[in-house]
Amino acid sequence: MKKVVYGLLILLAVIHQDVWWWDNGELVFGFMPLGLFYHSLYSCMAAGVWAMAVKWAWPSDIEQWAESGDEAGGEQ
Template sequence: MRKIVWLLVIALFVLHQDFWFWDNRTLVFGFLPIGLFYHAMFSFAAAGVWLLAVKFAWPDEIEQWADQTDAEDHA
C-alpha cells in the first residue's frame, strides 16, 4: 500500500500539467471555468492522497526515536 501511495503522489505531479484544458472555457456548474475546476479538484485530490499517506505510509517509529537519547539507543 505504501508503494501505491507514492505512485499516487507521482501521478499528481504528472496530472498537474493539464494541457488538455489549456484553451477550454467551458463553465462547470454554470460558473466555474473548467481549468479552475480541474485544479480546485486537484487540491482536494492532493488532500485525499495525503490522507492515504498518513494512514498507510506513516513513519510510526519516528515518535519513539525522537523521544530517545543516543545513550538509550546504545543501551
C-alpha cells in the same frame, strides 16, 4: 500499501500539468472555468492522497523515537 501511495503521488505529479484545458473557455456550473474546476478536484485528490500517506506510509519508527524521549541521534 506504501507502493500504492507512492504511485498515487507520482500520478498526481503527472496529472497536475493540465495542458489539455488551457484554451477551454467552458464554464462549469455557469461560473467556474473548467481549468479552475479541475484544480479544485485536484486539490481534493491531493488531500486524500496525503491522508493515505499519513495513515499507511508514515514512518512509525520516527513516531516511536519522538514519543520515547530518547536523545540519541539529535544535536549534542
